[in-house]
Amino acid sequence: MIPIIYEPNATTFTSNGRGGLSDAISCTVTEERNGAYELEMVYPLDGVHFEEIKTGAVIKAYCGKARQYQPFRVYMIGRPIGGQVTVRAQHISYQLSLIPCGPFTAGTAAGALAGLKTHAAESCPFTFWTNKATQATYTQTVPASIRSRLGGVRGSILDTYGGEFEFDGYTVRLWNQRGQDRHVVIRYGKNLTDLKQEESIANTVTGVYPFYAADAGYVELPEKVVSAPSAANYPYPRTIPLDMTQNFETVPTVAQLRAAAEQYVAGASIGVPSVSLSLSFANLADTLEYADTAAEQVELCDTVGVIFERLGVETSAKVVKTVWNVLAERYNALEIGDTRTTLAQTIAAAEEKATEAVTTTALEQDIKRATDLLTGVNGGFIVWHTNADGKPYELLIMDEEDEAQARSVWRFNEAGWGHSSTGIGGPYTMAATIDGGIVADYITAGTLTGLEIDNGSGTFHVDSAGNVVANSLTSNNATITGGSVSIQADTDTLTPFSVHGSYTYITGNYTNYVEYKAEVTRRGIIVTQDTWRYLTSGTRTQYPTSRQQTTYRSGGVSVLTFSGNGSAEPTQSGVSTSIGEQDIRVIGGTSTTSPRVVMGSILGGMGIYHTQGGIRPRFALTEDGLKWYDANGNLTESLPAVYTATDYGASISASGVSSQTWHAWKSGHTVTIYGSVTRTGTGGSIVVTIPAEIRATGQYAVLTVASASSPYAPVGSMWIENTATARIYLPSAQTNVYIFGTYLTT
Numbered sequence: 001m002i003p004i005i006y007e008p009n010a011t012t013f014t015s016n017g018r019g020g021l022s023d024a025i026s027c028t029v030t031e032e033r034n035g036a037y038e039l040e041m042v043y044p045l046d047g048v049h050f051e052e053i054k055t056g057a058v059i060k061a062y063c064g065k066a067r068q069y070q071p072f073r074v075y076m077i078g079r080p081i082g083g084q085v086t087v088r089a090q091h092i093s094y095q096l097s098l099i100p101c102g103p104f105t106a107g108t109a110a111g112a113l114a115g116l117k118t119h120a121a122e123s124c125p126f127t128f129w130t131n132k133a134t135q136a137t138y139t140q141t142v143p144a145s146i147r148s149r150l151g152g153v154r155g156s157i158l159d160t161y162g163g164e165f166e167f168d169g170y171t172v173r174l175w176n177q178r179g180q181d182r183h184v185v186i187r188y189g190k191n192l193t194d195l196k197q198e199e200s201i202a203n204t205v206t207g208v209y210p211f212y213a214a215d216a217g218y219v220e221l222p223e224k225v226v227s228a229p230s231a232a233n234y235p236y237p238r239t240i241p242l243d244m245t246q247n248f249e250t251v252p253t254v255a256q257l258r259a260a261a262e263q264y265v266a267g268a269s270i271g272v273p274s275v276s277l278s279l280s281f282a283n284l285a286d287t288l289e290y291a292d293t294a295a296e297q298v299e300l301c302d303t304v305g306v307i308f309e310r311l312g313v314e315t316s317a318k319v320v321k322t323v324w325n326v327l328a329e330r331y332n333a334l335e336i337g338d339t340r341t342t343l344a345q346t347i348a349a350a351e352e353k354a355t356e357a358v359t360t361t362a363l364e365q366d367i368k369r370a371t372d373l374l375t376g377v378n379g380g381f382i383v384w385h386t387n388a389d390g391k392p393y394e395l396l397i398m399d400e401e402d403e404a405q406a407r408s409v410w411r412f413n414e415a416g417w418g419h420s421s422t423g424i425g426g427p428y429t430m431a432a433t434i435d436g437g438i439v440a441d442y443i444t445a446g447t448l449t450g451l452e453i454d455n456g457s458g459t460f461h462v463d464s465a466g467n468v469v470a471n472s473l474t475s476n477n478a479t480i481t482g483g484s485v486s487i488q489a490d491t492d493t494l495t496p497f498s499v500h501g502s503y504t505y506i507t508g509n510y511t512n513y514v515e516y517k518a519e520v521t522r523r524g525i526i527v528t529q530d531t532w533r534y535l536t537s538g539t540r541t542q543y544p545t546s547r548q549q550t551t552y553r554s555g556g557v558s559v560l561t562f563s564g565n566g567s568a569e570p571t572q573s574g575v576s577t578s579i580g581e582q583d584i585r586v587i588g589g590t591s592t593t594s595p596r597v598v599m600g601s602i603l604g605g606m607g608i609y610h611t612q613g614g615i616r617p618r619f620a621l622t623e624d625g626l627k628w629y630d631a632n633g634n635l636t637e638s639l640p641a642v643y644t645a646t647d648y649g650a651s652i653s654a655s656g657v658s659s660q661t662w663h664a665w666k667s668g669h670t671v672t673i674y675g676s677v678t679r680t681g682t683g684g685s686i687v688v689t690i691p692a693e694i695r696a697t698g699q700y701a702v703l704t705v706a707s708a709s710s711p712y713a714p715v716g717s718m719w720i721e722n723t724a725t726a727r728i729y730l731p732s733a734q735t736n737v738y739i740f741g742t743y744l745t746t
Contacts, residue, residue, distance in 0.1 A: 001062035001329055003027055003041065005049055006071070008056035011125065013071050013169075017060070022539070023047030025084060027326040029063045029070070033178075033301055033318065034151055034158060034165050037091035039072040039326075045083050046504045046513035046532070048539050053077065059089050061326045066299045071169060083502040083515075093167040096147035099124050105139045109161040109174060112138040116146045116157075130174040134161045164301050179301030179318065186306050186336070204425070205404055206231035206271050208242035210261035217251045226261040228271025238425065240403065268404050272315050304336060381406075396424070511536045515544075524553030532566070541566025649675075651691035654728070656680055664694050666745065673703060675739035677728065682735070686728040688718070694745050696720045703741030705730055712738065 003024060006017035021027075027041040039061055043050060055074055063070045072089035079085070101119040106112040113128035121143070138160045140149060150165065150172070151158025157174065158165070164178035207227035212219040225239050244252075247260050265271070298304060302319045321335035381401045385394035394413040398406035409420045411428065418431030432438050453462040461469040498519040505512050513532045518525060530544035547562035547570045558578040564570030629635055649662035654677055661676045671694045679686055705716035705728055716730030718739050730737055 006058040701743035708736035
C-alpha cells in the first residue's frame with residue numbers, strides 16, 4: 001500500500017494529503033508490546049513528492065488488518081546515499097511526550113487515564129480508553145509528560161494497573177489483554193521460514209538444589225535435587241542452588257522443603273526454555289491453503305503455543321514485536337517471547353531526540369545513551385555469589401531479581417565479564433575474557449590504536465599499516481589527499497571500474513533528475529550524463545529525456561548528444577564533436593542516412609562537407625587555396641592560395657603636416673589604408689590627396705582616426721570620396737594621429 005504524505009499541521013488523515021509516496025523503495029512499521037512504534041522508509045531523491053518529506057511532516061501508512069492506517073510524524077531524514085535517503089518517523093502518539101500533565105491521584109485505571117487529559121498543561125487532542133477494572137491508587141506527585149506516565153517507570157499507569165497499550169491514531173487504549181489466543185502452534189518445520197532461538201536449549205535450567213539455612217538449623221533433601229519432568233530429555237542436567245530460607249518461619253521438615261521445591265519448579269517453569277524467537281513468518285492466513293480461516297493469523301500481543309518436540313515440552317508466549325512491510329502488506333518479521341515493560345526506553349529515546357542537536361555525532365549519541373542507561377533510567381537488580389567461606393566471587397546485575405527469570409544479565413568474575421540478553425546461561429554476546437579476547441556485536445569508539453580488523457571470511461581486512469581489503473566500499477563524502485591512487489581490476493572485464501552519482505534540481509514546475517557515471521573500459525573512459533525532465537506533480541519516466549556522452553581514448557575525444565521522450569532510450573541527435581589524431585570534426589544531423597554537415601579540420605586544411613551518399617566536400621580551405629565543389633563533389637571554382645596586393649601609399653599626400661607615412665594596399669576591389677600624420681600647429685581639418693586607383697566606389701568611405709598616444713582612442717575620422725580630395729577631421733588641439741580602415745573601390 002502506498003504511503004501518503006501530509007503537512008506538519010495536519011490533524012485529520014482521511015484525504016490524500018500532499019500525495020502518495022509512490023516511489024518508496026521500502027517502508028516498514030515496527031511495533032513492540034508496550035514499546036516502540038516507528039516507521040522507516042527508503043525514498044529516492046528524485047521520487048515524486050520528495051520535496052514534501054521534511055521533519056514534522058506526517059506519513060500515513062497501512063499497518064495491517066488489525067491496525068489499519070496509522071499516522072507517523074517524521075523526526076529524522078538521513079544523509080543521501082546513492083541518490084536515496086532513509087526517513088524515520090514515530091507514531092503520532094509520541095506527541096504525548098511533549099504534553100505535560102500536573103499532579104493528581106486516581107483509584108482506577110479509567111480514572112488515571114482520564115486524569116492525564118484533565119490535568120494536561122497543553123491542549124491534548126488524544127482520547128483514552130480502558131477495559132481494565134483493576135482498583136489501585138495511582139499517584140503522580142510532580143509534573144511529567146503524559147507518555148512517561150503511561151508506562152515504563154515506577155508508579156506509572158502500566159506499573160500500577162498492568163495491561164497492554166494500543167495506540168490507534170489519536171486514541172490510546174489500555175487493554176486488560178490486547179491480543180487473543182488464536183490457537184496457533186509454532187513448531188520447527190511447520191510455519192517458520194527462518195528461526196533463531198535466542199535462548200539456547202542446552203542452557204535451560206533443569207532442576208534446583210533446595211536448602212534451608214538459618215541459625216535455628218540447616219535442612220536439605222536426601223536426594224539433593226528436585227528436577228523438572230523434562231530434565232531427562234536434555235543432554236546433561238543444569239541445576240542451580242535454591243535458597244528457600246525465606247519461605248519458612250520455622251525450620252521445615254524434609255517433606256515440607258521437598259513440597260515447596262516441587263511447587264517452585266512447576267511455577268517457575270524449570271525445564272522449559274524461555275521463549276525468545278526471531279522469525280520470518282509465512283502468515284498462513286494470506287496463503288491459498290488457509291484463505292478461509294484466520295487460525296494462522298497472528299497480531300501483536302497474541303498468545304501462541306510453542307512446541308519443542310525433541311524435549312517433549314509445550315509452552316506459550318506472546319507476540320512481542322512485529323515488523324510490517326507497508327508496500328507488500330505482510331510481515332517481514334515477528335518476535336515471540338516474554339518482555340519487560342519497554343516504554344521507558346522509548347520515552348528516554350524520544351526525550352533524547354527532542355534535545356539532541358542535529359550535529360551530534362554517532363559516538364556522542366552512543367555515549368549519551370550509555371550515560372542515561374548507567375545512571376538508572378531503567379533500574380536493575382544486583383546479586384552477589386559467595387563461596388563456602390561467604391566471600392564473593394561473582395557479581396550479577398540483572399533485569400529480574402530471580403536468576404531463573406532474568407533475561408538481561410551482566411556477569412563479572414575472575415575470568416572476565418560479559419552480557420547476555422537471554423538469561424544467566426548465556427550466550428554472552430558481548431564479553432571480555434582473561435585470555436585477552438573481546439566479543440561484541442557492536443563497538444562504538446573514538447580512537448582504536450594498534451589494531452588489525454578481519455571479518456574471518458577474507459572479504460574484509462584492515463592491517464596495522466592501514467591497508468584495506470574489501471569487496472565494496474561506500475562513502476557519503478570521501479576525500480583522498482597526497483600520494484597517488486591506483487585501481488586495478490583482477491579480470492579482463494569490459495568495465496572494470498566505474499563511478500556513479502546523481503543530483504536533483506527544480507526549474508519552475510519541472511523536476512530535473514541527473515545521473516552521471518564515468519566508466520573505465522577497454523574502449524576508453526566514457527562519461528555519460530542522463531537527464532530526466534518531468535513535471536514536479538508527475539512521475540519520472542523509465543528512460544531519460546536527454547543524454548550527453550563523452551569518450552576519451554588514446555586516439556582522441558568524441559562528444560555525442562542524444563534526445564528522447566522518456567518512453568524509450570534516447571537517440572543520437574544535434575551536434576557531435578570529435579577530436580582525432582589528425583582532424584577535428586563537428587557533425588550536425590539526426591542520422592547517417594539523411595543529409596548532414598561535417599565541419600572538419602585536417603593537417604592539410606579545413607572545410608565543410610555533406611554525407612549524403614558518402615562524405616563529399618562542398619567548401620574547403622587548403623594549402624593550395626580556396627575551393628568550391630558541387631553536390632557530386634566536383635571542383636567548380638578555385639582561388640590561388642597566394643594573393644597579391646599593390647601599395648599606393650606613396651601616391652597619398654597630406655597638406656599642412658610636418659610628417660606623414662602612408663600605406664594603401666589594394667587587392668581586387670578592396671583597399672586597406674594605414675597612415676601616420678603629425679600636423680603643424682593646431683587648426684581644423686587636414687586635406688589629403690588620393691590617387692584615382694583607390695578612390696571610394698560610392699559617395700564616400702569613412703576611416704578611423706585614433707590618437708597616436710596610448711590608449712590610442714579614436715579622436716576623429718577620414719572621409720574619402722570619389723574625387724582626388726579627402727579630409728581628416730579631428731580636434732584642433734590633436735596633432736599626432738593614426739589613420740586606418742578598409743573600403744571598396746572600382
